[in-house]
Amino acid sequence: MRAPFSDLPLVLTEATIAAGPVTILDKVSLMFDAGPPTLLVGPNGSGKTTLLRAAMGLLPLTSGRISWGGRDNASPARRAIVFQRPVMLRRSAAANIGYALAATDTPHAQRIDELLALVGLAGMGNRPARRLSGGEQQRLALARALARDPAILFLDEPTASLDPASTKAIEDIVRDVAARGVKVVMSTHDLGQARRLGGDVALLHRGRLIEHAPAEEFFAQPRTKEARDFIAGELLV
Ligand SMILES: Nc1ncnc2c1ncn2[C@@H]1O[C@H](COP(=O)(O)OP(=O)(O)O)[C@@H](O)[C@H]1O
Numbered sequence: 001m002r003a004p005f006s007d008l009p010l011v012l013t014e015a016t017i018a019a020g021p022v023t024i025l026d027k028v029s030l031m032f033d034a035g036p037p038t039l040l041v042g043p044n045g046s047g048k049t050t051l052l053r054a055a056m057g058l059l060p061l062t063s064g065r066i067s068w069g070g071r072d073n074a075s076p077a078r079r080a081i082v083f084q085r086p087v088m089l090r091r092s093a094a095a096n097i098g099y100a101l102a103a104t105d106t107p108h109a110q111r112i113d114e115l116l117a118l119v120g121l122a123g124m125g126n127r128p129a130r131r132l133s134g135g136e137q138q139r140l141a142l143a144r145a146l147a148r149d150p151a152i153l154f155l156d157e158p159t160a161s162l163d164p165a166s167t168k169a170i171e172d173i174v175r176d177v178a179a180r181g182v183k184v185v186m187s188t189h190d191l192g193q194a195r196r197l198g199g200d201v202a203l204l205h206r207g208r209l210i211e212h213a214p215a216e217e218f219f220a221q222p223r224t225k226e227a228r229d230f231i232a233g234e235l236l237v
């Protein structure tokens with residue numbers, strides 16, 4: 001059963017995270033609301049993972065504010081995150097999903113089968129999760145995240161270490177999930193992927209939000225030098 005409130009819109013206001021003298025996230029103001037996926041792009045070390053973890057509520061801010069559906073302390077039930085290298089329980093694929101379902105009231109076997117099918121793993125529930133290929137584990141991680149019926153799903157470079165076929169499989173799932181009304185916020189350093197999936201694109205550089213625009217506009221008319229350099233493949237950390 002869905003929680004009675006949503007975590008959307010998710011609003012970051014001058015969100016800042018410092019680690020000692022280093023500012024990892026620098027006054028980022030950004031809103032995520034229902035709609036097509038938001039793609040976070042930027043060179044390595046620009047703060048993408050930090051921003052996703054903060055938006056998930058896993059990292060405290062040094063200053064600034066984050067609110068989820070107007071609340072400062074949202075229930076984590078309506079948010080889910082898939083890390084770049086998801087860790088599977090040393091159990092079957094089905095058990096990994098079942099573990100995430102534990103808090104819900106849906107009959108498990110049926111829901112597990114639905115989720116496995118959604119990510120293209122139908123019939124593979126009995127396989128040991130850790131023996132699945134990298135792409136299959138990434139899809140299982142997606143199924144596990146979706147088990148919690150999130151309103152917003154954060155994906156941290158989910159295709160970074162995958163081959164083209166596995167990458168396409170993940171992109172198809174992202175489209176499918178977005179079409180079902182889940183807000184997807186996904187980081188990538190693959191500009192082609194940002195073009196293919198992005199409703200809007202946010203460019204981070206050195207912890208700052210440099211540019212945020214509808215995807216078409218971001219690629220056709222970048223407003224900043226950093227965005228132009230990034231699109232040309234020349235933005236270095
Ligand atoms: N806990 C931490 N302490 C110190 N520096 C960190 C910490 N976490 C991340 N960083 C640094 O912050 C920067 C941004 O990191 P990250 O968010 O992982 O970037 P991205 O995901 O875009 O590659 C990097 O320079 C990274 O080394």
Ligand SMILES: [Mg+2]
Pocket residue numbers: 048049050156157
């Ligand atoms: Mg990262």
